[in-house]
Amino acid sequence: MNFNDNLPIYIQIMNLLTKRIILGELKGGEKLPSVRELSTELKVNPNTIQRSYQELEREGIVFTQRGMGTFVSEDRAVLNELKQNRASNIIMHFIQDMNSLGFGKDEIIELIKDMAKEAK
Amino acid sequence: MANIAEIKGLTKLYNRKKALNNVTLDLESGKIYGMLGPNGSGKTSLIKILSGILRESSGEVLIDGHKPGVHTKSVVAYLPDRNFLYKWMSIQDAVNLFKDFYGDFDEYRAYELLDFMKLDRNMKTTELSKGMMEKLNLTLILSRKAKLYILDEPIAGVDPVARDQILNAIINNYDGESTMLITTHLVRDMENIFDDVIFLKDGEVRLIGNAESLRAEKEKSIDEIYKQIFGE
Numbered sequence: 001m002n003f004n005d006n007l008p009i010y011i012q013i014m015n016l017l018t019k020r021i022i023l024g025e026l027k028g029g030e031k032l033p034s035v036r037e038l039s040t041e042l043k044v045n046p047n048t049i050q051r052s053y054q055e056l057e058r059e060g061i062v063f064t065q066r067g068m069g070t071f072v073s074e075d076r077a078v079l080n081e082l083k084q085n086r087a088s089n090i091i092m093h094f095i096q097d098m099n100s101l102g103f104g105k106d107e108i109i110e111l112i113k114d115m116a117k118e119a120k
Numbered sequence: 121m122a123n124i125a126e127i128k129g130l131t132k133l134y135n136r137k138k139a140l141n142n143v144t145l146d147l148e149s150g151k152i153y154g155m156l157g158p159n160g161s162g163k164t165s166l167i168k169i170l171s172g173i174l175r176e177s178s179g180e181v182l183i184d185g186h187k188p189g190v191h192t193k194s195v196v197a198y199l200p201d202r203n204f205l206y207k208w209m210s211i212q213d214a215v216n217l218f219k220d221f222y223g224d225f226d227e228y229r230a231y232e233l234l235d236f237m238k239l240d241r242n243m244k245t246t247e248l249s250k251g252m253m254e255k256l257n258l259t260l261i262l263s264r265k266a267k268l269y270i271l272d273e274p275i276a277g278v279d280p281v282a283r284d285q286i287l288n289a290i291i292n293n294y295d296g297e298s299t300m301l302i303t304t305h306l307v308r309d310m311e312n313i314f315d316d317v318i319f320l321k322d323g324e325v326r327l328i329g330n331a332e333s334l335r336a337e338k339e340k341s342i343d344e345i346y347k348q349i350f351g352e
Contacts (some may be wrong), residue, residue, distance in 0.1 A: 003341075006339040007336075008332040008333075009312055009332060009335070026144075036292070039291050040288050040291055040292065042312070043312055044312045044313065045312060045313045046291065046296070047315055047317055048332065049313070051332075062183060
C-alpha cells in the first residue's frame with residue numbers, strides 16, 4: 001500500500017478498512033485480519049494498526065470480542081451512514097473541482113442530468 | 121511505561137571533535153525507535169556506547185538500570201552495520217556460536233527465522249550474497265530474547281524482496297515488551313514501523329517525538345521532515 005504523505009498512518013488505515021467495508025470486501029460480522037497480520041501485510045508498526053482498530057471501534061464501525069478478534073459491525077444503520085459519508089465526500093470534492101473550472105451550482109446540476117440521460 | 125535506557129547529558133569526544141554533545145533521552149520499553157541522521161551525526165557513536173563498545177566522555181548512560189558493562193551486554197542485542205561472522209563458518213556454525221555465547225539465544229527461533237528468510241543452514245558464509253548475509257546477521261540478533269535490540273542500518277544495500285523479509289522479521293519479532301532502536305538512511309522504506317523518531321544532527325538531538333503526532337502536526341511524512349531538517 002502506498003501511503004499518502006500528509007496524513008497520520010492510522011487514519012489512512014482506517015480509510016482503507018472503511019473502504020473495504022463499503023465495497024463489501026469486508027462484510028457485516030466478518031472478522032478483520034489480526035493486528036499482526038495486517039501489520040505484516042502493510043509493513044506498519046503493530047501499535048499503529050491497533051490504534052486504527054481502536055478508533056474504528058470508537059466510531060462503532062467494528063467491535064472486539066475478547067480473545068476472538070475484531071469484527072465488522074452488523075448494524076446496517078452504521079454501514080449505511082458510512083456509505084452516505086463516503087458519497088458526500090465524493091460529491092463535495094466533485095463540486096469543488098467543478099467550481100474551480102468555473103461551473104456554478106445550476107450548471108453542474110444541468111450537466112449531471114444530461115450525462116445521466118446519455119448514460120441510460 | 122518503564123524506561124529500558126536513560127541517557128543524560130551524554131558527550132563523546134574524539135580528541136577535540138565532539139561526536140555527541142550533551143544528548144539526553146529516554147528509551148521506553150515496548151517501543152520501536154527510528155534514529156535518523158546523516159553520516160557523522162553521531163548515530164553510531166551513540167549506538168556503540170549503548171552496546172558497551174565505546175565509553176562516554178561525560179554524562180551518564182543507564183540500561184536496565186545499569187551502566188554499560190557485563191549486565192547490559194546480556195540484555196542488549198546489537199546488529200552492527202557490517203558482517204560480524206568469520207569466513208570459515210557455515211550458517212550452522214554461526215548458530216552454534218551464538219548458542220554458546222548468549223544465554224538468551226533461542227535456537228528453535230533461529231531455525232524458524234532461517235526458514236522464513238529462506239536460508240539453508242548448511243551454507244558457508246562465503247557463499248552468501250550481501251542480502252543473505254544481512255538476513256543471517258539479523259536472524260542471529262533477533263533470536264536472542266533481549267530487552268533492547270539495536271539495529272544499525274538493517275536494510276542497507278539489500279534488494280526489495282530481502283528488504284520486505286527483513287521488515288517482516290522485525291515486525292514479527294516485536295513483542296510489545298522489548299525495545300528496538302533502529303538507524304536507517306532509507307527513511308521512506310522504514311518510517312511506518314517506528315513508534316517514535318529521533319533526529320540527530322551534529323551530535324545533538326534536533327527533534328524527537330511520536331511519528332504519528334509529527335505527521336499530523338507537520339502534515340508531512342517522516343521522510344519529508346528528515347529532508348527539511350537536514351537539507352537546511
